[in-house]
Amino acid sequence: MILGIETATTACAAGLAAGERRVESLLASDRRHVEVLVPGIQSLLAAWPATLGDVTRIVVDHGPGLFTGLRVGIATAVALAEATGAELVGVTSLEVYAAEAAARGVTGSVVAVVDGRRGELFAQSFTLGDAVVARDIPRVVRPRDLAEHWAGAAAPVTFVGDGAVRYASDLGAVPGATCLEVAWPSVETAMAIGAQRDPSPVHPLYLREADAVANFPTRPWP
Amino acid sequence: MSARRCANPADTVAAGRALAAWLVPGDVVVLTGPLGAGKTVFSTGVAAALGVRERVTSPTFTLVRPHACANDRGIVTLYHADLYRVESLDEAADLALGELVEESAVALIEWGERAEALWGPDHWEVRFTIEDDDVRELALTAPPGRAPVTGWAA
Numbered sequence: 001m002i003l004g005i006e007t008a009t010t011a012c013a014a015g016l017a018a019g020e021r022r023v024e025s026l027l028a029s030d031r032r033h034v035e036v037l038v039p040g041i042q043s044l045l046a047a048w049p050a051t052l053g054d055v056t057r058i059v060v061d062h063g064p065g066l067f068t069g070l071r072v073g074i075a076t077a078v079a080l081a082e083a084t085g086a087e088l089v090g091v092t093s094l095e096v097y098a099a100e101a102a103a104r105g106v107t108g109s110v111v112a113v114v115d116g117r118r119g120e121l122f123a124q125s126f127t128l129g130d131a132v133v134a135r136d137i138p139r140v141v142r143p144r145d146l147a148e149h150w151a152g153a154a155a156p157v158t159f160v161g162d163g164a165v166r167y168a169s170d171l172g173a174v175p176g177a178t179c180l181e182v183a184w185p186s187v188e189t190a191m192a193i194g195a196q197r198d199p200s201p202v203h204p205l206y207l208r209e210a211d212a213v214a215n216f217p218t219r220p221w222p
Numbered sequence: 223m224s225a226r227r228c229a230n231p232a233d234t235v236a237a238g239r240a241l242a243a244w245l246v247p248g249d250v251v252v253l254t255g256p257l258g259a260g261k262t263v264f265s266t267g268v269a270a271a272l273g274v275r276e277r278v279t280s281p282t283f284t285l286v287r288p289h290a291c292a293n294d295r296g297i298v299t300l301y302h303a304d305l306y307r308v309e310s311l312d313e314a315a316d317l318a319l320g321e322l323v324e325e326s327a328v329a330l331i332e333w334g335e336r337a338e339a340l341w342g343p344d345h346w347e348v349r350f351t352i353e354d355d356d357v358r359e360l361a362l363t364a365p366p367g368r369a370p371v372t373g374w375a376a
Contacts, residue, residue, distance in 0.1 A: 068318045117342070
């Protein structure tokens with residue numbers, strides 16, 4: 001059985017999948033990750049019914065996204081994997097959004113966008129056809145800069161994710177653009193991706209780290 | 223950017239009070255300057271103007287200290303942080319200050335320039351320069367796109 005954990009946005013969600021059967025539950029939408037995640041997993045297991053011992057793989061969204069949420073989700077996933085011996089698999093919030101767009105029939109250029117806070121987005125471009133193909137790496141970008149970039153591109157584009165909800169006025173103004181409102185990355189989609197992937201250590205994807213690391217050694221340090 | 227000359231610590235407190243008048247919920251203020259330049263003294267002025275009643279001291283060892291505020295501006299909490307003793311970026315990121323301030327708080331971050339990318343482009347910066355024993359120069363940079371502040375240099 002797969003357990004899925006989603007904490008990359010203000011929403012907290014979890015899911016279970018085994019064979020053809022899948023369930024997903026939105027546990028809270030207002031940043032109460034630490035409060036609702038573990039009880040929520042217990043409720044899902046009880047309702048299935050199953051126990052933690054039945055979980056053989058844990059799929060966790062490791063970002064980019066809300067820092068205060070990700071650390072709860074990743075710490076919980078790592079702890080449960082350690083305790084149960086379940087395999088641990090990470091997926092990114094951005095690839096889950098892109099796959100969600102594909103599941104809804106979107107094709108062509110798709111930009112997955114997560115609200116990065118502080119007036120920025122975490123974004124990654126994909127091409128959707130027979131498969132979901134990443135066109136670049138996840139990066140931090142201002143909504144207006146992203147909109148300008150796509151306004152200069154000839155092809156229509158679909159923005160998908162919570163970032164497309166928050167910045168619908170900037171991104172929706174791009175000629176030929178569509179904003180697909182998906183408020184949080186789907187746990188079912190994450191579990192489907194994670195089912196196909198080799199287990200590996202999971203670390204939070206912060207994105208801003210790379211910039212900040214560059215600044216660190218250049219300053220006097222006590 | 224505009225610079226304000228502070229002849230003594232009381233002037234530096236007054237500068238903190240002046241900045242507080244422009245702060246809105248969600249603001250992050252990075253305080254940059256050498257040890258003893260007045261960053262914590264300045265912070266007491268900001269705190270006083272936002273209605274913090276308790277004593278504000280350097281959060282060097284606690285890294286971040288939340289202070290309850292009493293004002294009519296929607297700023298409920300002042301997070302006073304100090305990255306002087308932070309040894310890695312992970313530690314700075316762990317404070318999640320950029321997210322904590324959303325909606326109803328502001329943050330003052332001493333030595334915050336060490337992890338500037340964590341705060342995003344929309345933050346204030348106050349750069350402290352020691353002129354002599356008492357005199358300090360405080361250079362203020364407002365977040366991009368914010369209405370320009372007037373009267374800082376006075």
